[in-house]
Amino acid sequence: MKNHTETHTSHTRVPVSECSLAKAIRAVGDTWSLLILREVICGAERFDQIREDLGITRSVLSNRLARLVQEGILERYQYRDSGQRARKGYALTAKGHALFPVVIALREWGGEHLEPGNTPLRLQLQTRDGLRVETKLIREDGLEVTDMTDIIATVKE
Amino acid sequence: MKNHTETHTSHTRVPVSECSLAKAIRAVGDTWSLLILREVICGAERFDQIREDLGITRSVLSNRLARLVQEGILERYQYRDSGQRARKGYALTAKGHALFPVVIALREWGGEHLEPGNTPLRLQLQTRDGLRVETKLIREDGLEVTDMTDIIATVKE
DNA sequence: ACCCTGAGTCTTTATTAAAGACTCAGGTGG
DNA sequence: CCACCTGAGTCTTTAATAAAGACTCAGGGT
DSSP states (O other), X not given: OBOOOSOOOOOOOOOGGGOHHHHHHHHHOSTTHHHHHHHHHTTOOXXXXXXXXXXXXXXXXXXXXXXXXXTTSEEEXXXXXXXXXXXXXXXXXXXXXXXXXXXXXXHHHHHHHSOOSOOSOEEEEEETTSOBEXXXXXXXXXXXXXXXXXXXXXXXX | OEXXXXXXXXXXXXXXXXXXXXXXXXXXXXXTHHHHHHHHHTTOOSHHHHHHHHTOOHHXXXXXXXXXXXXXXXXXXXXXXXXXXXXXXXXXXXXHHXXXXXXXXXXXXXXXXXXXXXXXXXXXXXXXXXXXXXXXXXXXTSOBOOOGGGEEEEEEO
């Protein structure tokens, strides 16, 4: 436990009910939703495929998928592999795709702070022509922020 | 429900137990942890302050804080406001600060996709000298990715 | 010495998730 | 055409988590 006596920053109060960040966390920040999005991003589009990969129960998966569809993050579609019967799948909508920065940032954080050192296979997020994609924090003036302790929360009005 | 017959991308299988992204989601992707981090970022460092802001119960807050400290995302410290008794607070560690890209990306997504139009007060994340900070997806070659549908998941080895 | 407050723990009740049996519709094979 | 398989769920029961709120305990203040 560090022991600092410097004046600490004052509390920026934005009620949870009016905060975009809190709403976003409420929308996708639960135990399963982000993992389901990961599955869809990885190309698991069928119910049972997602269920097997995640080890989630049918009822919970059913609920979460319905919620994600209802929130406009996922959408359902039908497809048919040649010689197979028609099946239903889930795919990202534009709103769902807009979560990529969140997912990629999480992936980066996990890779840098949760791996014991030598991790075998790492999920990679890249463009279709194979270029790696990463998140950067860019200031209004175009410069990159590297020191996170320089960032603070304020209330804009 | 759209009805596409184009060949869908194949499934990129990375077991959840070996995936940095899944681990990151496991670590902070639950109902309360991210909201608690939001509080700390906003300067709410005391137990009861966080509890009041979030409406979380004491026992759950206690558990989550302990977990976040144990995971090295938060740390405890003591401080004393002038004329007040010493108190304990929670602050982000370097590992916790490294989650800023995730938080900022969530904040952006919430602001763009969850707000009904005219939202009164919006939490702003900026540098100490008042410059707004935003996340960008940058490709290996330095160009920004604007079309999210161009991003796919692969397994790197 | 007594009281207040911050920072919890403990106990009871309500919600949510897990496990796994059951349903139902669209095809497939005979 | 009929029986059967499979994907995509629902339903029921049991276990785990969270909510509500009383209780504890230590450090100051008066």
